Structure formats: structure tokens, C-alpha cells
Amino acid sequence: MMKNIEKYRNAFIAVLDLEEDDVSEDLALGVTREWDSIGHMTLISEMEDVFDVSIDSEWITEFNSYMSGIEILKRLGVDFD
Amino acid sequence: MTLISIEFLLFFAIIVCIYYIIAHRFRWILLLGASYVFYATLSIQFIPLLLASTAFTYFTGIIIERQETKKQKKKVMLAGISVLLFFLGWFKYFNFVNDSLREIAKFMGLNYSVPYQEIVLPLAISFYTFQAVSYLVDIYYGKQKAERHYGYFSIYFAFFPQLVAGPIERAKKLLPQFKVEQSLNYENLTCGMKRIAWGFFKKTLIADRLAPIVSSVFDSPNPTGSQIVLATILFSIQLFADFSACSDIAIGCARMLGIKLTENFKQPHFAVSIADFWSRWHITLSTWLRDYIFVPLCKGKKKRSEIYFAIVITFLVSGIWHGAAWTFVLWGLIHGFYRVFGDYTKNSREKMVSFIQLDRSPVLHRWVKIAITFLLVCFSRVFFRSDSITQAFENAKLFLTISSWRPSGIIKAFEIFSLLDLVIFILFFIIVQLFQYIERKNGSTWEWLSQRSIIARFSFYIFIIVSVLIFGVSGNGFVYGGF
Incomplete structure (x- = not known):
């Protein structure tokens, strides 16, 4: 069974059309061309589907990097260990 | 009151x-x-x-x-x-x-009997x-x-x-x-009073001085193209001065009571894109629309085209919120179009900037973006300011006509000002720009001022008050008070 961290990485690859190597812990909103404000909303929808959670608007703004996304999903009960 | x-x-x-x-x-x-x-x-x-x-x-x-x-x-x-x-x-x-x-009924030849209602x-x-x-x-x-x-x-x-x-x-x-x-807190009281005074300054010396001049063009049956261009730019300055002054007074009053309200403006006319503009203009409405319209509309949407649709709907709601008229509906849709078009053409615009080597001088590039964004916002405000849809299209046509932008025509259009009004406007406009420049460089002009000598500080405060008392004019409330 796929681990949550793999699902998380795959969401970035699928939605933002990134290469496997592009997805790193340094990835952040606005730093790459693909992850812009519009791509951000599609990424949030994908995360909500993949992890069956609802991310509210405050956390959508807070979800501005690869690492902060993991923190927010952890708060929503997603296990990354 | x-x-x-x-x-x-x-x-x-x-x-x-x-x-x-x-x-x-x-x-x-x-x-x-x-x-x-x-x-x-x-x-x-x-x-x-x-x-x-x-x-x-x-x-x-x-x-x-x-x-x-x-x-x-x-x-x-x-x-x-x-x-x-x-x-x-x-x-x-x-x-x-x-x-x-x-x-619609008239157009289709149908009978429609619901009369106009006098609703305030x-x-x-x-x-x-x-x-x-x-x-x-x-x-x-x-x-x-x-x-x-x-x-x-x-x-x-x-x-x-x-x-x-x-x-x-x-x-x-x-x-x-x-x-x-x-x-009772000294800082709350002084910060509040300064914000209120600054609000009065912008409202009475910029907004309400410009209002009749702008109206003289938009209410005129036959304005020239250059007059429309100038009046639209002036209207943008008026609207910002008016609405930001209202927010300044609200924030200042609340602060004097110890209550901190949300900042509503961050120098919107220095935005580098339409998206940036909406993160600086009427911020509390923008965030409201984002949280209660845009984000719910985006739920489950994974295609950019679907997000574009949500953007247009959000701006449509923004337009309708502003006023019950087709001019506001169109104004909202224009901003929706700007935002979508801006995103859709982002890559090609970046390539063009690289091709003409504009990206080699970041400062010039930034100012070009600021100028383009400001002009796009001004164009949308032709619709915001016009009294009817017919007038809006006529004014928009004039705004887009190249001859309307001839320097000689624009200079002549300044005749809408009396000489005294023009001098007063230029003087106080420069002061507002200096205030904003210091804010851009230092984060807060008030903090910057607090580090100056007591004579410099109080000279400025007295200048604000005396200017309002001598040159200030007061019109009919705030533009956004009508929404």
C-alpha cells in the first residue's frame, strides 16, 4: 500500500505537472512557475481528494510550501510517519 | 453626521x-x-x-x-x-x-407590468x-x-x-x-489621532477637491477623449483617496478605543499585476470574497479552466456587490477577464519580456508593470464611474482611442481645473506621494516620523491640520458609503 508521503509527492507531480526530481522539501508556492496561485487551488483540491480532508481558506493560505503542506495535513489527521 | x-x-x-x-x-x-x-x-x-x-x-x-x-x-x-x-x-x-x-420584455415585445418601485x-x-x-x-x-x-x-x-x-x-x-x-494607552490615542487626521487630509484635500472636477467631465454631454482619459485617471486618484481615507478614519477611531481593525489598503496603485492589485485594494472585501465565494467554488476543481471560471464568478459577485447596475457587472467581469487573461498569457509575456531584454533592468520592468496595471485598472473604472451602460461604452471608446492620449490634448484637458484648484491638487498630491514613498522605503511613515525631531514631527502634524482647515472641502459622504 502506498505511503501517505508518496501520495503527497504524487499529488504535486500529477497536478502541477512536475518531474519527480522537481518535488523536494524546498518546493514553495510562487518559486516554481507551475505552483502559482491558480495551480495552488488545483493542488488543494487534489490533496483534499487524496487524503479525504477539507482544507479551509486560512490553511489554504498557510499551505505555501511542501513542508507547510505536510504540517497542515498532519493537523487534519493525516499520518506521515 | x-x-x-x-x-x-x-x-x-x-x-x-x-x-x-x-x-x-x-x-x-x-x-x-x-x-x-x-x-x-x-x-x-x-x-x-x-x-x-x-x-x-x-x-x-x-x-x-x-x-x-x-x-x-x-x-x-x-x-x-x-x-x-x-x-x-x-x-x-x-x-x-x-x-x-x-x-428584455420590451425588446421581445412582451407586456411587463411591474412598475418601478421607490426603494431607498x-x-x-x-x-x-x-x-x-x-x-x-x-x-x-x-x-x-x-x-x-x-x-x-x-x-x-x-x-x-x-x-x-x-x-x-x-x-x-x-x-x-x-x-x-x-x-488608556498613549500610543493608541496618538496613532489613532494621526490616522484620523491623515484620513481627513486625503478626503478633504484630494478626494473631495477632485470629485466636482471629475464629475464635470463625466456629467458633460460631449467630453473630449483627452478629458475622459484625464478624468478617469483623476477618478482613480479620487477613489483611492476617498475610500482609503474612510478606512483611515475607521481604523484611527477604533484604535483610539483600543481596537485594531484590519488594514484595507496597501498602496494599490503601485501593484505590479491585477492579482497584486486585489491583494492591496479593499483587502477585507477581497479576502471575504476569497474565503466565502472563490474557495468554495474551487472545491474539487483540478483544471485551470475550472479555476478560471471560479475567478470570473467571484469578480462578478464583486461587481454586483458594488452596485445594482450593469456598469458594475461589467466592471467586475473586466477584472475577472484581466485576471484570467493575465494567467493564461503569463508564459508568453515572460518570453516577450526576455526577448526585448526588459528583464535585464528589474527596476524599469517593475515600473512598466506598475504603469500597465494602473492603466488597466483605470480602464475598468470608466465603467465604474459612468452613469449608464451606453455612456460607459462611449467613454470606454474614447479612453481607448489613440488620439485621446496625445500629450497636447491631455495638457489642454487640464483646463477642467481652475488654476488655483490645479496648484492645490498638485501640492497635496505630491505630499501624499511623498508619504507613500517613505512608507514603501521604511514600512511605516508614522514610525519614520517618530524618529525625527519633535519640531519636524509637530510641523508635519500642524501642516496636516492647518491644510485641512484652510484648503479642505467636504462633499457628500464617501463613494463607498453608497454601496
């Missing part, structure tokens, strides 16, 4: 004095009484509507919270929002819909309805507990500094501040 009046300043001074004299437990009564008195002086006939909307939202919030299941909560929330929007729709949009249907728009209804909607939605999502203290809740609904034209606040931010005991 408008915000820009000696009466208001006296009224507010009395409220501040009493506020800090009486015990904290009585302050809510004072603030609520002051809010209703202030509203009554502006629009006494709609006090019952304000009271009814307050009571309705208060009890709906509690009922939502008491529901057992999420489904039941949602039902109550939707019913509550529907009632609030019904009142807004009735007072603000009835005649707009009625007139539109009549025109209740003051601030758009603002307090949006605060009420956000309150109910936040309770539904569990982000906000239903307020049980009817007095505090009523102040949230009608807090007089921000009642007329915002900032649109969330209960989560405002309610706890009313409940905390605010002690």
Missing part, C-alpha cells in the same frame, strides 16, 4: 472620554448606544432593519450551533443566509432586476450583510462560537467607526477585542 464633520469629531471625542472613564462592564452599552446614535443620524428610517438583521443573525448563529448533525447545521445556515440576502436583494437589487426584465438603499447594508454571512458560515464550519452576549454581538454588527464603509471585519477578530478591557 458624516465621518467628515466637526460634529462627528466632537461626538467621537465625547465617546472616547466616557469610554475611558466608565468601568469596562458598561463600555459595551456606550459603544452600542454610540453606534445606533451615529447610524440614526445618517439613516434613522433603517434602524429597525439594522436591529432586525442583528437579532436574526444572533439567533440564527445560536440555532446553527445547537443542531446535532452537519446536515442540519447546513440547512439552518443556508436558510439564514437566504434571509439576509433577501433583504439585501430587495433593497439593493429589486429595481435593477425589475428594470432589466422590463427592457439602507445605509451600510452591503457591509453588515457580508459580516453577518461570514459570521454564520464560520459558526457552521466551527471556526466561530455563536456569541451569547447580545450586546457584544450587536456592536460587532454596528460598530460605528467601520459601519458605513468597512473594513469588513470577521467576528473572530473583532468580538474578542470588545470583551478585553482596554486601558
